[in-house]
Amino acid sequence: MIDQEKTIETTPITDVADLPKAYEPQAVEAKWYRFWEEGGYFKPRPNPARKPFVISMPPPNVTGALHLGHGITSTIEDIMIRYHRMQGDETLWVPGEDHAGIATQTVVERLLATEGTDRHQIGREAFLERVWQWVDQYKSRIQNQHRRLGASCDWSHERFTLDEGLSKAVREVFVRLYEEGLIYRGERIINWCPVCMSALSDLEVNHVNTPGKLTYVRYPLKPVDGQVAGEGDYITVATTRPETILGDTAIAVNPKDHRYVNIIGRLAIVPVIGREIPIVADEAVEADFGTGAVKVTPAHDPTDFEIGQRHNLPRIQVIGFDAKMTAEAGPYAGQDRHEARKNLVADLEKTGLIVKIEDYVVPLGRCQRSDTVIEPLISKQWFISMKPLATPALNAVKYGQIKIVPERFNKTYFDWLENIHDWCISRQLWWGHRIPVWYCDSCGEMTVSREDITICPHCEGTQLRQDEDVLDTWFSSWLWPFSTLGWPDHTPDLQRYYPTAVMETGYDIIFFWVARMVMSGIHFMGNAPFSTIYLHGLVRDAKGEKMSKSKGNVIDPLEVMDKFGTDALRFTLATSSTPGNDMKLIDERIVGNRNFANKIWNASRFVLMTTADIPGGVPAIESVQPQTLADRWILQRFERLTKTVTRLIEEFQFGEAGRQINDFFWSDYCDWYVEASKVQMRGDKQTRQNTAGILRAVLDQSLRLLHPFMPFVTEEVWQYLYHFSQPDRASWPASALIIAPWPQYHAAFEDETAEQQFSLLQQVITLIRDARNQMNVERSHRNPVIMAVGEDVSMFEAQAPLIEFLATTEKPQLFSTLAQKPEQAMSLLAGAVEIYLPLAGLLDIGKELARLDKEIVQVQQEQARLQGKLSNQNFVSRARPEVVEKEREKLAAHEERLSKLQARRNELAAMQP
Structure with missing residues (x-):
């Protein structure tokens, strides 16, 4: 049983009059988080009647601070968890961090470099x-x-990916896959980073379209028996990497390409090196690329490697793991790969072997961590055969076991799995899960083991060496949904909480992580690790550009929270996004949502102070008794909101759900019902009692809907609402809002008549307000109003006090119809209701015309100034484009303003006696 009284003093203010006049997030947030955590509110609450709702948090890398990507992930997942917790589900949100092999090792190596040492020196x-x-x-x-x-x-x-339990899971998976023949060690082309000095998987390489060159090079053909070499005896190939010419072991053409059918099988001579290489036919060659003939360098290109395997070609490595040319590169040995390219092209031009060089966009592979151009190299590494694992994962989505939100990412998921390559899982690092393989120097055998070994099981020798490499970071995180629950042990958590419910993450790691988790979950647990994959977009700056330190547009979420409050940031992230789409983080939205938090506070403070002397507590919303049209309307609006928001959250439309709650609370509750309550609270005791009950009940229920989005301000207000209205804590629906029941829909409050009638009343009041503003009527001045309302006379008579108060009018003169329209009156129309505002009751027409004339002259003067400035070519050509555009926008605004002022003056002039 949670005892919140011992965890923290939740409501230190004892008099409602002492509540601060503005919401102060810095004074609230740490208090409530401590209260929730220390009180055990985050722990699963057993509920055998309902299926648990479980989320595994995508583990952030332990390389630094969280960024806005983590902010939106945390926000969306917390919305789901808080919602399901309030629904009564047994909720578990598993947090954790990733050891981030390359990234973390790189950071610490930089730190060592500042100390004048490195990892090799210290061991x-x-x-x-x-x-x-x-x-x-x-x-x-x-x-x-x-x-x-x-x-x-x-x-x-x-959990942490290098925890003892997770390390045990990693070893179990490695050994089991090895025993199943799905893990193997072999020489293949891998992505090599010369800076990280490690192999990378395909997914750790960013392919960036980069301006480059396509170089057309002539390869002389070796004369056949009895033939004399001639000027035209050559074959031309096009390449974006001339330096790899030195490692060519063949030239390939498509067997269906009629241009080359007669020279297949002949020998060509590699320029500079002089090596004789065959011309082979292979279906992999694209006849429409370059000349249709391609150089084959099996040691430096994955496609060439496969061609080489099919034709038994030798592999000659001319670029080393340090990105410098090897001894096989002949005269270019020791040169940097880029330097060698420049020098080789120059030499080829001197010998007349360059046909032409064209500009060409190259999809250049770069290391995701160091941004270095990667080098495809042959290396002996550990791999996983992925196709046997990919098929079940593909079928899980194809046949509805897993749903991807939004659905358009199904194609992306399918395409990758259908064209998957084997996964290179070994990394030449020290930080990470060391590969559980031992080599015996005595007998030469290799042992794969779940436990560390000191004696060779083959020869009982002791000369053992563990593999120096570690596993790819993703090898531990692809086990995350079940390794964090205790697998490979059969723990109660694993039995209760696997499979999880939702995997929520960014769409940019659907390959790195999401698809791999599906593979491992199905393979090792027998079923998919989650039923829904929710993919959010990237957070971009206000211009829609990706945030990066080099651009200087990175926004620190901690700074935003310090300035505007956590609720403002969370609500902005939630309501600015839609599933799978990138979002722009705009300062004005954050400011607006800080104002929304303050609106919640101010409206709640008003309700508490207004109803402080009225007993009755906070009634259950289904028990309130609406008396007035406003009562019926607000309850009907809230019930529709509850139904809509619940549906939207269940459909993962969190942004729209948040926007709907905002609209209701700010407009319907605050701007209309709270204002209407000021009239109703002047009524008799019963009316005051009912109004107070509805004010409290709708506020209570609104806070519950808002809580998953804005947990801090809602918990603070909710506690004070019950503290002041219902001091007996034993009668509260819950000890804290975080576990208060989610609002339920009550069809009994659906009232179309109330919706239509109050909507008409709103139109009337809004039109009168707008007219008063247009005429600059003093706020305190009450103007007469005449209305022809048809059959709604009795309704408008009942609502007359509301019109008087909200529109600042005299008591409305109501008629079913008007035989003659009032003269010198402004006429307005709300549906079928005719509204007349006698001008004499609104303003002095002569005085208003004089004021308008003065304002028109001022606008004309400013308009002339702007026109002169924009006609000055010196200004237009020298000023920054955004400055010029701003001036043009000002001119357009003044032109629009002048048009409205003149139209208004003409209208008033026509009304003069």
Whole structure:
């Protein structure tokens, strides 16, 4: 049983009059998070009647601070968790962090470099100690940043990808896949980063379209028996990487290409090197690329590697792992690969072997971490055969076991799985899960083991060496949904909480992580790890550009929260996004949502103060008794909101759900019902009692709908609402809003008549308000109003006090019809209702005409100034384009303003006696 009284003093203010006049997030957020965490509110609450709702948090890398991508992930997942917790589901949100092999090792190596040393000098053991020091510091930092974001995850379930339990899972998976023949070690083309000095998977390479060159090179043909070499005896190939010519072992053409059918089988001579290489036919060659003939360098290109395997070609490595040319490169040995390219092309031009060089866009592969151009190289690495794992994962989505939101990403998912390559899982790093393989120097055998070994099981020798490499970081995180629950042990958590419910993450890692989790879950657990994959977009700056340190447009979520409050940031992230689409983070929206938090506070403070002396507590909304049209209308509007928001959240339309709640609370509740209540609270005791009950009940229920989006301000207000209205805590529906029941839809409050009648009343009031503003009527002045309302006389008579108060009028003169329209009156139309505002009651026409004339002259003067400025070619040509455009916008605004002022003057002039 949770005892919140011992965790924190939740309501330190004892008199409602002492409530602050503005919401102060800095004074509230840490208090409530501590209250929730210490009170155990984040832990699963057993409910055998309902299926658990479980989310595995995408583990952030322990390389630094959280960014806005983590912010939107945390926000959306917390919305789901808080919603399901309030629905009574047994909710578990598993938090954790990723060891981030390459990224973390790179950061610590940079740190060592500033100290004048490196990992090789201090040794593997000392280096790993330094990395663990880094991890311990940043792991707690990331956890605290998630707390700042309001993430209501169960910290007792927090996991790290190098935890003992997860390490056990990694070893079990490696050994099991090896025993199944799905993990193997072999020489293949891999992506090599010369800076990280490690192999990379295909997914860790960013392909960037980069301006480059397509160089057409002549390869002389070796004369056949009895033939004398002639000027035209050559074959031309096109290449974007001339430096790899030195490693060519064949030229390939498509067997159906009639241009080359007569020279298939002949020998060509590699320029500079002089090596004789065959011309082979292979279906992989695209006849419409370049000349239709391609150079084959099996040691430096994955497609060439496969061609080489099919034709038994030798592999000659001319670029080393340090990105410098090897001894096989002849005269270019020792040169940097880019330097060698430049020098080789120059030499080929001197010998007349360059046909032409064209500009060409190259999809250049770059290391995701260091941004270095990767080098395809042959290396002995560990791989997983992915096709046997991919087919079940593909079928899980194809046949509806897993739903992807939004659905358009199904094609992306299918395309990758249908064309999947084997996964290179070994990395030449020290930080990470070390590969559980031992080599015996005595007998030469290799042993794959779940446990560390000291004696060779083959010869009982002790000369053992563990593989130096570690596993790809994603090898541990693809097990995340079940390794965090205790697998491979059969734990109660695993039995209760697997499979999880939703995997929520960015669409940019659907390959890296999401698809792989589906594969491993099906393979090792027998069923998919989640039923829904929700993909959010990237957070971009206000111009729609991707945030990066080099652009200087990175926004720190901590700074935003410090300035505007966590609720404002969360609500902005939630309501600015739609599933799978990128969003722009616009400052004005954050400011607007900070104002929304303050609106919630001010409206609630008003309700508390207005109803402070009225007993009755906070009634259950289904028990309230509406008396007035406004009562019936607000209850009808709220019930529709509850139904809509619940549906939208269930459909993962969180942004629209948040926007609907905002519209209701700001407009329907605050701008209309709270204002109407000021009239109703002047009534008799019963009316005041009913109005207070509805004010409190709708506020209570609105806070519940808002809580998943804005947890801090809603918990603060909700606690004060019950503290002041219902001091007996034993009668509260819950000890805290975080576990208060989610609002339920009550069809009994559906009232179309109330909706139509109050909507008409709103139109009338709004038209009168707009007319008063247009005429600059003093706020305190009450003007007469005459209305022809048809059959709605009795309704408008009942609502007359509301019109008087909200539109600042005299008591309306109501008629079913008017035989003659009032003279010198402004006429307005709300549906079929005719509204007349006598001008004498609104303003002095002569005085208003004089004021308008003065304003028209001022606008004309400013208009002339802007026109002169924009006709000055010196200004237009020298000023920044955005400055010129701003001046043009000002001119357009003044032209529109002048048109309206003149139209209004003409209208008033026509009304003069």
